[in-house]
Amino acid sequence: MEELKLNMDAFLPLRDVVFNTLRDAILKGELEPGERLMEIHLANKLGVSRTPIREAIRMLENEGLAVTVPRKGAQVAKMTEKDLEDVLEIRDALDGLAVECACSRMTEDDFKALEHAMEVFLDATKHGEVRAIVEADEEFHNVIYKSTKNPKLMNIVANIKEQMYRYRYEYIKGNNDFSHIVDEHEKILDGLRRQDVKFVKEIMHTHLDNQISGVKDLIRRQNGQEK
Amino acid sequence: MEELKLNMDAFLPLRDVVFNTLRDAILKGELEPGERLMEIHLANKLGVSRTPIREAIRMLENEGLAVTVPRKGAQVAKMTEKDLEDVLEIRDALDGLAVECACSRMTEDDFKALEHAMEVFLDATKHGEVRAIVEADEEFHNVIYKSTKNPKLMNIVANIKEQMYRYRYEYIKGNNDFSHIVDEHEKILDGLRRQDVKFVKEIMHTHLDNQISGVKDLIRRQNGQEK
DNA sequence: CATTTATGTTTTGTATACAAAAACCAATTT
DNA sequence: AAATTGGTTTTTGTATACAAAACATAAATG
Numbered sequence: 001m002e003e004l005k006l007n008m009d010a011f012l013p014l015r016d017v018v019f020n021t022l023r024d025a026i027l028k029g030e031l032e033p034g035e036r037l038m039e040i041h042l043a044n045k046l047g048v049s050r051t052p053i054r055e056a057i058r059m060l061e062n063e064g065l066a067v068t069v070p071r072k073g074a075q076v077a078k079m080t081e082k083d084l085e086d087v088l089e090i091r092d093a094l095d096g097l098a099v100e101c102a103c104s105r106m107t108e109d110d111f112k113a114l115e116h117a118m119e120v121f122l123d124a125t126k127h128g129e130v131r132a133i134v135e136a137d138e139e140f141h142n143v144i145y146k147s148t149k150n151p152k153l154m155n156i157v158a159n160i161k162e163q164m165y166r167y168r169y170e171y172i173k174g175n176n177d178f179s180h181i182v183d184e185h186e187k188i189l190d191g192l193r194r195q196d197v198k199f200v201k202e203i204m205h206t207h208l209d210n211q212i213s214g215v216k217d218l219i220r221r222q223n224g225q226e227k
Numbered sequence: 228m229e230e231l232k233l234n235m236d237a238f239l240p241l242r243d244v245v246f247n248t249l250r251d252a253i254l255k256g257e258l259e260p261g262e263r264l265m266e267i268h269l270a271n272k273l274g275v276s277r278t279p280i281r282e283a284i285r286m287l288e289n290e291g292l293a294v295t296v297p298r299k300g301a302q303v304a305k306m307t308e309k310d311l312e313d314v315l316e317i318r319d320a321l322d323g324l325a326v327e328c329a330c331s332r333m334t335e336d337d338f339k340a341l342e343h344a345m346e347v348f349l350d351a352t353k354h355g356e357v358r359a360i361v362e363a364d365e366e367f368h369n370v371i372y373k374s375t376k377n378p379k380l381m382n383i384v385a386n387i388k389e390q391m392y393r394y395r396y397e398y399i400k401g402n403n404d405f406s407h408i409v410d411e412h413e414k415i416l417d418g419l420r421r422q423d424v425k426f427v428k429e430i431m432h433t434h435l436d437n438q439i440s441g442v443k444d445l446i447r448r449q450n451g452q453e454k
Numbered sequence: 455c456a457t458t459t460a461t462g463t464t465t466t467g468t469a470t471a472c473a474a475a476a477a478c479c480a481a482t483t484t
Numbered sequence: 485a486a487a488t489t490g491g492t493t494t495t496t497g498t499a500t501a502c503a504a505a506a507c508a509t510a511a512a513t514g
Contacts, residue, residue: 048469052467089380297466
């Protein structure tokens with residue numbers, strides 16, 4: 001079916017290599033929501049034994065990317081519309097916190113990184129590579145989260161974003177006007193410079209809201225078409 | 228050293244039983260921060276093989292209760308003061324969100340559950356059982372989180388609380404006047420009834436703040452005394 | 455004496471073997 | 485035709501064996 005090749009150059013335990021491989025495959029949509037994750041199958045495909053596969057599954061599970069039923073095995077986690085709403089509610093609150101922290105803690109280096117991320121995003125939109133665009137947008141927001149100087153916050157948000165990443169990815173695919181996103185990015189940078197917490201929070205909220213309906217449609221279609 | 232007995236009555240895979248056992252031991256302080264989690268050792272102690280132990284460790288890891296270095300093994304996660312501050316920053320934001328959601332979504336059943344939790348807490352303080360007190364306080368707040376009708380939020384908060392639970396536990400031990408906590412609980416309930424978001428947020432914030440310095444002292448002492 | 459080198463032990467990493475549960479499927483019964 | 489039964493296959497759960505890396509310690513070398 002799919003490729004699923006291991007990236008062996010890393011000096012990591014196989015469980016981590018397998019985890020990264022499966023995670024990527026899920027995020028990119030190569031492994032679809034609901035698809036079973038069978039151990040021997042994956043083990044053969046990746047050329048390793050079941051042991052590291054199992055450990056990787058345990059890791060995916062706690063990232064919310066896989067769900068396992070005892071004695072029945074794991075499958076790629078599905079998301080309902082309600083799940084998405086719940087996630088966004090949280091994401092919004094954490095974005096708010098992030099903006100507050102960032103406004104008071106951003107250094108000049110952080111601003112430079114943010115500007116750079118903005119350029120990279122602009123570039124990506126010009127070439128139209130979906131993957132590159134999504135990653136560049138991710139990076140822009142990650143710079144902001146990094147600026148909070150709160151690594152735990154970064155972790156949690158990374159985790160939450162991961163859960164909807166694949167849907168977002170599909171959504172971006174169907175889009176080709178990114179000018180309003182570029183616009184929002186500029187406003188966010190500007191607001192952060194002026195330490196205008198309220199202003200930035202609002203833009204971020206809009207930015208997030210803009211994605212919702214599209215992704216929701218996607219989920220509805222996907223969950224509708226199957227059994 | 229410690230007891231560490233498995234609770235076999237459950238029809239769960241061993242990895243889950245082991246996970247619960249280790250988690251409890253860590254939260255109760257039977258396994259101390261920094262203590263090594265050696266596979267054969269634990270396997271012998273619990274009377275199982277290394278396989279379920281490893282999977283349980285992977286789960287603990289992603290709960291933030293254990294940290295593993297490749298080829299060196301896992302240990303119970305330590306927390307620095309900075310970690311605690313970071314966690315509280317997040318907790319505070321999520322408490323805020325929870326209050327907002329709860330205020331608009333609480334049902335009569337939720338209120339009843341909250342009142343009940345309050346009584347249980349009051350009872351627990353009278354008997355002075357540390358464990359019971361901590362659990363009752365947990366339960367009170369859990370009812371509020373449940374009222375948000377956002378299970379993802381519940382999960383995240385549960386996870387975050389878990390990371391500082393053991394410290395809180397130690398802290399409560401050294402305390403014996405719980406009247407102000409009872410007081411705060413009453414105010415929170417009252418505020419929720421009146422749907423006064425701002426008021427409840429503030430009490431919750433204080434409630435949280437009250438615990439900080441004590442727990443911080445504890446961490447400072449603990450991290451000071453070793454190597 | 456300090457520093458390396460050799461060596462044995464401990465501990466994690468990975469593969470594999472076997473047991474037990476679940477899923478499947480066809481045949482039989484109602 | 486629907487439901488039940490029995491047996492076969494697939495798949496997960498668990499234990500164990502072996503390999504490789506880290507660690508400790510003692511001997512050897514400068």
